[in-house]
Every structure is written in structure tokens, then in C-alpha cells.
Amino acid sequence: MLRSGLKAGLAVVLVLSLSACASWRERNREVPLEELDAPTIFQTAEAQLERDRPDRAAETFLEVERLHPYTDWARRALIMAAYSYHQDRDYENARAAAQRFLDFYPADEDAAYAQYLLALSYYDQIDQVGRDQGLTYQALQALRVVIERYPDSEYASSAILKFDLAFDHLAAKEMEIGRYYLRRENYTAAINRFRAVVEQFQTTSHTPEALLRLTEAYLALGLPQEAQTAAAILGHNFQSSPFYDDAFRLLNDQDLAPEAAGESWLREIWQRTVRGQWL
Secondary structure (H helix, E strand, O other): OOHHHHHHHHHHHHHHHHHHHHHHHHHHOOHHHHOOHHHHHHHHHHHHHHOOOOOHHHHHHHEEEEEHOHHHHHHHHHHHHHHHHHHOOHHHHHHHHHHHHHOOOOOOHHHHHHHHHHHHHHHOOOOOOOOOHHHHHHHHHHHHHHHHOOOOOOOOOHHHHHHHHHHHHHHHHHHHHHHHHHOOOOOOOHHHHEEEEEEEOOOOHHHHHHHHHHEEEEEEEEHHHHHHHHHHHHHHHHHHHHHHHHHHHHHOOOOOOOOOOOOOHHHHHHHHOOOOHHH
16 A cells, blocks of 8 residues: 555656646747847847857847847847957957948947957957968057047057057067078078068067167178167167167177268168157
């Protein structure tokens, strides 16, 4: 009798459990997005983003735009899709979504953020000096748009900082190649790279070393006047730099002094330096 009662009790529990599971599945069945309104789809995407699924969130935000176009929810979802793609490091789709937002809503209050996201999608890929510099140039161009078109936005100061860092990154690449040529005694090729830093990236942190390397390369080529002028520019602008100490020793070893001499391209740099028109 006890065993029969136990079996009957278990049967009841099993039936109730199955009923509860069926009820739970019914309540939580996945409703097609086409049957949901825009706010609900938007909230679903936000929940996916909060659960650290930016890839799914981006797709769901775009469904708002597809199913409810030309609405305020579609506008908001598009900028959130761009953000979600960027969070997922899907930079190509982040750029596409941000650019589409700018095309559709150029005067919107979030346009500055869309442009900033577009710039970040380039900037966040230039962390290694050895990579192709095309992305760096594109980042600079996109960041410049933020700075010039949205100077009063909350993103302008960050864009300026990142612009300076990206600019410095380009100079670092020139220095890296220049040092490579210098080590292999290809002095003309090395000079061309260091000259680019001095003429095009003179406001970066790499300029003092570029002037030192120019001094070194010109001395190796037997062109003392160019070496003296490069060292003179270095001493005038960066006298406290250890690079100037090295340049001074190189010249001193050959009984030379840092001074403007000759009529090379460096003489023009020297004249601009004296006039306060360089750096």
C-alpha cells in the first residue's frame, strides 16, 4: 500500500512538472521580431548588449530600422548599431552604420558621436607601428572632421588627443624605416625618411631624434655643413635633449660645431626656426 501511494504521488509530481515546463515554454517562447513594436525590439537589443552580446545587439538594433523605418526609434537604433559593432570590434560594419547615420541624419544631435565612432573604427586599428599606414591616414582625416565640424561637442577634445597620437604614430613609422636604412648604410634613403619627419611631423616627439640621425647620416656621407645645420636646429629647439648631446659629440669628434652652414634644405628650416616659424 505504501509503495502504491508513493508511485501515485510521484506520478502527480511528474504531471505537474511537465505542465509547469510547458507553461514556462509557452510564456517564454521567442516571438518573431516582426510581431513586436519598435520599443520592444530596441529594449531586446539593449538587453543583448548588457549581456555582453554586442554582435547580436547590433543585428537586433538594425531590425528596428528595417521593420520601423523613418521613425525616431529607427534613428536611435542606427547609432546604437554602430556603437554595438564597435564594441564587437567589427570595425567595418561600425563604419558602415555610422556613415549611414551621417547620411540620413546629418543635422542630428548624435551626428558628432557618429563621426567620432567612424573615426574610432580606424583609430583603434593602428596600435602597431609596423602595420600599413593607410588606416592611420584615414583615422586622421575622420578625426579632423570631428574637430573642425563639431568643435563644441563633447568628443572634440578626445578627437584632438587621438589626432596627435595618430600623427605621432606616422612619424614613428618614418623613423622606424629611416633607422633601418641607416643601419644598412643606405644613407640617402635614410635621410629622406628623417627629412619627412622634420618637414611634415615637426610637432611630434620624434623630431629631436630625426635631427640627430640627419647629423649622423650627413657626416657618414661626408657632408659636414648639412650635419652642422641639423645639429644647430636640434640645439636651438631641443638643447636639453640627450639627442643634442649625441649630435654635439659626433660633430666634436670631427672638430666641427653646430652652426648653420651651406645652402641645403636644412638652411631654410634653420631660418624658419630663428624667425619662430618652425615648431
